[in-house]
Amino acid sequence: MKGLILFDIDKTLIKCSTEYATAFSKGFKKIYKIDSTIDIINYQGMTDQQIIIEVLEKNGLKESEIVSRIEECMRVMVDYFDEVKDSVQIKVLQGVPELLKKLEEQNFLIGLVTGNLEPIGRIKLEKVGLGKYFKFGGFGSDDVSRTKLVKLAIRRAEENFGFEFDDNVFLFGDTPKDMEAGNGAGVVAVGVATGEYSKGELEDADAGYVVDDLGDTEKILDLVLGKE
């Protein structure tokens, strides 16, 4: 096994229509009796539990009140997304299927680190035929902290796939929060400028490397093979 390559989902691998944002509003309404969208905060790169807490705090709820029912809120979100999954539109970003295929062929271990709740992240990837590449990861349903999700994904790789953690873990993501999480967990953070942030902004967030997108398969392979 050559190394562990971890990917964020939204705006790194795929772009998704707005049903996911609506799922939060459904959860806020049903569990907390709050009418709110997530657009009142900058949620880019935040985990779903962070988004729930911050949006509801802005609506006047206390963290303890929010956390005590957060599992129920997440369940409402998953149920809603599952209900509407057939109408969800997903665009796979440039080069992604080719890159994943190449990484697998080259015997890299591939995982996810996403703020998405696991069932929702899995539905998204299954819809576009990418689910098969990701046997494990760290998900927004596992923890509030994205750094902890990176550590959790590594632990799962060690426990289930005989992975040995060294300087052989790369985390690809589109936001400064992905870079912060990767650096916090001691892995190489690679900024992909296919989201709301430019290469410069990702560099400023201490990305180890930055790329325009995942389209240049050879360049990315060189990077993870340590040839660049």
Ligand SMILES: [Mg+2]
């Ligand atoms: Mg993202």
